[in-house]
Amino acid sequence: MRQELLLIAIAVILLIVEIFLPDSRKQRIILPAILMMAAATVAGFFPGTPGELFGGMYQSTRLTMMLKNILNIGVLIVFIQSVDWLKQPQNQDRISEYFLLMLSTLIGMNYMISAGDFLMFYIGLELATIPIAALAAYERMKERSAEAGVKLIFISALSSGVLLYGLSMIYGTTGTMYFKDIAPLITGAPLQVLAFIFFFSGMAFKISLVPFHLWTADVYEGAPVNVTSYLSVISKGAAVFIFTIILYTVFAKIAVMWSDLLYIITILTITVGNLFALRQQNLKRFLAFSSIAQAGFILLGIIGQSQLGMATVVYFALVYIFSNLGAFGVIGIISNRTGKENMSDYDGLYRTNPNLSLVMMLALFSLAGIPPLAGFFGKFFLFTAAVNQGYYIFTLIALINTIISLYYYLLVIKAMLLNRSDNPIAHFRSDSYSRIGLLICVAGIMAVGFASVIYEMVFSLSFGLY
Amino acid sequence: MSLSIFIIIPLLTVAGILLCKTHQQVKWVAVVGMSLQLLSAITLILMFLAERRAGNMAEVIFTQDYVWYQTLNIHYFVGVDGVSVAMIGLTALVVFAGIFASWDVTDLPREFFTSLILLASGVFGFFISLDLFTMFLFYELAVIPMYLLIGIWGSGPRHYSAMKLTLMLMGGSAFILLGIVGLYINSAPGGGPLTFDLIRISKETLPMDIQRFLFPLLFIGFGVLGAMFPFHTWSPDGHASAPTAVSMLHAGVLMKLGGYGCYRVAVFLLPQAAHEMGWIFLILATIGVIYGALGAIWQKDLKYINAYSSVSHCALVLFAILMFNQTAMNGAIMQMISHGIMTALFFALIGMIYGRTHTRYINEMGGLMKVMPFLAVAYVIGGLASLGLPGFSGFVAEMTIFVGSFQNADTFHRVATIIAASSIVVTAVYILRVVGILLLGQIRNPEYESLTDAKWHDKISVVALIAGITFIGMAPLWLSDMINGGLGPVVQKLMTAGN
Numbered sequence: 001m002r003q004e005l006l007l008i009a010i011a012v013i014l015l016i017v018e019i020f021l022p023d024s025r026k027q028r029i030i031l032p033a034i035l036m037m038a039a040a041t042v043a044g045f046f047p048g049t050p051g052e053l054f055g056g057m058y059q060s061t062r063l064t065m066m067l068k069n070i071l072n073i074g075v076l077i078v079f080i081q082s083v084d085w086l087k088q089p090q091n092q093d094r095i096s097e098y099f100l101l102m103l104s105t106l107i108g109m110n111y112m113i114s115a116g117d118f119l120m121f122y123i124g125l126e127l128a129t130i131p132i133a134a135l136a137a138y139e140r141m142k143e144r145s146a147e148a149g150v151k152l153i154f155i156s157a158l159s160s161g162v163l164l165y166g167l168s169m170i171y172g173t174t175g176t177m178y179f180k181d182i183a184p185l186i187t188g189a190p191l192q193v194l195a196f197i198f199f200f201s202g203m204a205f206k207i208s209l210v211p212f213h214l215w216t217a218d219v220y221e222g223a224p225v226n227v228t229s230y231l232s233v234i235s236k237g238a239a240v241f242i243f244t245i246i247l248y249t250v251f252a253k254i255a256v257m258w259s260d261l262l263y264i265i266t267i268l269t270i271t272v273g274n275l276f277a278l279r280q281q282n283l284k285r286f287l288a289f290s291s292i293a294q295a296g297f298i299l300l301g302i303i304g305q306s307q308l309g310m311a312t313v314v315y316f317a318l319v320y321i322f323s324n325l326g327a328f329g330v331i332g333i334i335s336n337r338t339g340k341e342n343m344s345d346y347d348g349l350y351r352t353n354p355n356l357s358l359v360m361m362l363a364l365f366s367l368a369g370i371p372p373l374a375g376f377f378g379k380f381f382l383f384t385a386a387v388n389q390g391y392y393i394f395t396l397i398a399l400i401n402t403i404i405s406l407y408y409y410l411l412v413i414k415a416m417l418l419n420r421s422d423n424p425i426a427h428f429r430s431d432s433y434s435r436i437g438l439l440i441c442v443a444g445i446m447a448v449g450f451a452s453v454i455y456e457m458v459f460s461l462s463f464g465l466y
Numbered sequence: 467m468s469l470s471i472f473i474i475i476p477l478l479t480v481a482g483i484l485l486c487k488t489h490q491q492v493k494w495v496a497v498v499g500m501s502l503q504l505l506s507a508i509t510l511i512l513m514f515l516a517e518r519r520a521g522n523m524a525e526v527i528f529t530q531d532y533v534w535y536q537t538l539n540i541h542y543f544v545g546v547d548g549v550s551v552a553m554i555g556l557t558a559l560v561v562f563a564g565i566f567a568s569w570d571v572t573d574l575p576r577e578f579f580t581s582l583i584l585l586a587s588g589v590f591g592f593f594i595s596l597d598l599f600t601m602f603l604f605y606e607l608a609v610i611p612m613y614l615l616i617g618i619w620g621s622g623p624r625h626y627s628a629m630k631l632t633l634m635l636m637g638g639s640a641f642i643l644l645g646i647v648g649l650y651i652n653s654a655p656g657g658g659p660l661t662f663d664l665i666r667i668s669k670e671t672l673p674m675d676i677q678r679f680l681f682p683l684l685f686i687g688f689g690v691l692g693a694m695f696p697f698h699t700w701s702p703d704g705h706a707s708a709p710t711a712v713s714m715l716h717a718g719v720l721m722k723l724g725g726y727g728c729y730r731v732a733v734f735l736l737p738q739a740a741h742e743m744g745w746i747f748l749i750l751a752t753i754g755v756i757y758g759a760l761g762a763i764w765q766k767d768l769k770y771i772n773a774y775s776s777v778s779h780c781a782l783v784l785f786a787i788l789m790f791n792q793t794a795m796n797g798a799i800m801q802m803i804s805h806g807i808m809t810a811l812f813f814a815l816i817g818m819i820y821g822r823t824h825t826r827y828i829n830e831m832g833g834l835m836k837v838m839p840f841l842a843v844a845y846v847i848g849g850l851a852s853l854g855l856p857g858f859s860g861f862v863a864e865m866t867i868f869v870g871s872f873q874n875a876d877t878f879h880r881v882a883t884i885i886a887a888s889s890i891v892v893t894a895v896y897i898l899r900v901v902g903i904l905l906l907g908q909i910r911n912p913e914y915e916s917l918t919d920a921k922w923h924d925k926i927s928v929v930a931l932i933a934g935i936t937f938i939g940m941a942p943l944w945l946s947d948m949i950n951g952g953l954g955p956v957v958q959k960l961m962t963a964g965n
Binding site: 384413459 | 534537540599603604606607610617625628632633636637641643644648650651679
């Protein structure tokens with residue numbers, strides 16, 4: 001509960017300070033906001049006591065605390081990375097709104113993860129979704145940004161509707177909303193299977209699994225870079241966490257059914273995501289499709305069904321936060337400074353901006369799963385979890401897909417390091433906030449794999465179906 | 467002796483290079499680091515021999531074992547036997563020569579040497595690892611810098627070659643990953659904790675259906691890097707486009723990772739399946755031996771000639787491993803070392819010649835013996851070693867292979883041996899052809915009259931490699947004894963599996 005309360009406190013403080021700040025001094029809110037977020041992140045790591053509230057609607061366990069810490073780290077990095085962009089003249093009048101909206105979605109995600117029944121889950125989900133639509137439309141003078149916001153809100157409404165329909169059927173067949181009461185009553189009756197399909201589709205929209213992914217690329221391209229990175233990493237990560245928990249607890253009894261379903265969806269998601277990423281020129285779209293494929297890899301762990309499976313899901317999400325935020329961080333800095341977002345603009349970047357290129361290279365190699373970076377460990381463990389369950393062919397398909405993904409990640413690296421350009425992006429010094437943000441990402445990419453203690457901790461808090 | 471220094475020295479060298487300011491400093495830091503590495507490798511060989519003489523007959527010695535991931539039972543577990551000691555010696559020698567051969571790199575030298583030495587650290591790590599997880603980690607670490615090395619500093623269609631090479635090798639490593647994870651999941655058929663420990667898995671007998679599934683995965687996966695026909699196509703393009711030192715390292719050392727992996731992981735851990743399915747790969751290897759040699763005849767580009775010749779020689783390694791007897795396998799390891807040094811010498815010389823004439827097409831050159839006698843003589847020595855003249859390492863290796871493979875008395879193996887042995891003749895054809903056109907005769911291009919011979923750094927590189935070839939050729943027994951000691955457990959396991 002402490003984590004949510006801290007976040008709410010920060011939001012309230014920001015809201016009050018906002019009232020007293022004149023428009024010309026809005027920038028002053030940035031540093032305190034980041035410091036408070038950092039403090040909240042650190043505070044989250046102090047051991048708390050597990051417990052429940054509202055008659056079990058809200059449950060706090062050591063697992064959920066850890067998941068919230070992971071999300072906090074991600075949001076902190078996003079905050080730091082957005083400073084340069086927020087300071088731009090056209091955004092200056094609504095700096096505090098940015099932080100407020102971000103914090104409310106994060107609070108929503110925290111409640112969603114801690115949900116003990118479907119009602120709390122749904123409230124959290126909505127709280128997490130609606131502010132993001134506002135954030136996507138943050139650059140209101142840009143048509144694409146407004147379009148992204150509208151698309152996101154429509155898709156969210158649709159998927160929430162589908163999800164709710166599923167939940168109502170579950171309530172209809174079991175007569176309760178509590179996870180622990182529903183679990184024994186799931187028998188695999190036809191109506192429950194239908195309910196599960198609806199629930200699954202709703203979640204698939206949120207995680208943007210194929211064939212529910214069509215909104216992703218447009219929204220990612222239109223939204224501001226920092227919001228895109230938030231969408232692709234944190235919002236997706238939170239949805240995956242709760243999805244895993246619900247599958248492993250509520251729907252444990254029909255695991256045979258959902259693992260077959262996941263099998264097909266996973267292969268589709270990885271393959272389609274990869275094949276579409278191959279031809280993208282805009283780097284935000286490119287990372288959008290690559291993040292669809294990465295979500296597919298995460299499902300590999302869910303399908304593992306064991307304690308190992310859940311541990312690898314959480315661990316991979318952590319690794320993914322650092323890697324993807326690193327890549328988005330670089331794209332954001334370059335987009336802010338030059339407005340360039342296409343792959344061909346990056347030709348010869350290494351010769352003018354070696355450090356940014358190196359960060360980008362490390363992040364992409366980590367996403368591709370190249371040792372000794374964190375992504376390698378994440379992927380290796382995911383594959384181990386899937387093979388452990390006997391899915392050899394399935395893993396082979398996923399592995400072949402990692403090679404396809406390596407190809408398109410190498411395309412970016414090729415543009416930066418191998419290609420020469422007559423008019424490359426000129427050399428510039430990025431501001432210290434961006435540097436700190438990238439530094440955290442690089443440290444995560446380099447260290448998470450070697451520090452086995454992180455994995456061990458995740459593993460000890462995870463649970464499996466049996 | 468602590469084996470970890472073989473990883474620590476390269477990493478420290480990289481750190482040193484990153485601190486350097488000028489081009490010259492970078493080169494000298496690299497030289498110091500890799501000389502230290504070579505000295506440590508020689509020390510390792512001497513200490514290993516001393517240890518064996520003193521009667522330490524453990525399967526692997528100088529072991530270090532630290533738990534890394536407790537729940538998955540991943541260890542940092544290193545140790546060496548005779549075979550890996552020999553491979554470490556080879557690697558250290560080739561990397562040492564490679565640094566001197568890339569003395570003229572002027573474009574982004576810091577990045578060049580960093581990638582080169584990172585690659586080398588991956589190779590060293592691979593050879594000392596006894597835990598499949600770390601082994602695989604180092605394997606991929608050795609492959610990935612190749613993309614940058616070829617793509618940035620290469621020549622010709624370098625972007626294409628770099629991408630092709632990387633994707634094919636990483637495709638192979640995808641198979642290896644599945645193979646390794648499969649081994650891990652089935653590593654304790656009698657119950658107990660799962661393990662990545664190579665030595666512990668080798669003590670188990672895995673169920674036959676698992677072996678049948680995993681053996682082709684692992685053999686093909688490593689075979690891709692070992693340039694096994696028909697997965698060799700990355701090799702000619704990659705070698706031709708790569709800068710000198712990278713070709714040396716790649717043909718000399720990196721391709722040996724493939725052969726070593728086939729021997730150490732695929733055949734050693736899955737002997738029953740190896741016996742059952744070995745014939746398929748034996749046919750492929752035999753085709754590779756002949757195909758590579760014939761391919762080399764038709765090429766006009768020096769690097770392509772040598773690349774195809776590498777395909778042929780590396781196929782011979784796989785051929786010998788699949789003979790499953792002590793003599794042939796000993797020949798296989800000898801061939802890896804002999805070919806490693808030899809081909810590194812060739813690529814070094816080709817790079818030096820190209821640096822002077824600016825062409826690699828043999829038709830455009832001629833009479834180089836007159837203008838650059840040192841390089842020309844070195845080329846002849848390399849050529850003679852390559853076609854298996856007694857007194858050089860090539861003879862020892864190929865002789866052992868064919869004697870060993872002829873010991874298999876059935877028709878299939880005998881026919882394969884005869885076909886593969888005929889490649890020696892073909893090798894002689896393409897080597898002598900190149901020597902004749904390139905080095906002897908008249909100088910065709912008057913501009914070449916003014917070319918200079920090798921500089922001091924070229925000479926260090928060439929002399930070091932020639933010393934290796936002749937030393938092994940003249941005194942092969944200590945090496946073959948050392949390798950035999952390492953082969954013992956593998957061959958024994960294969961024998962019991964075969965009966």
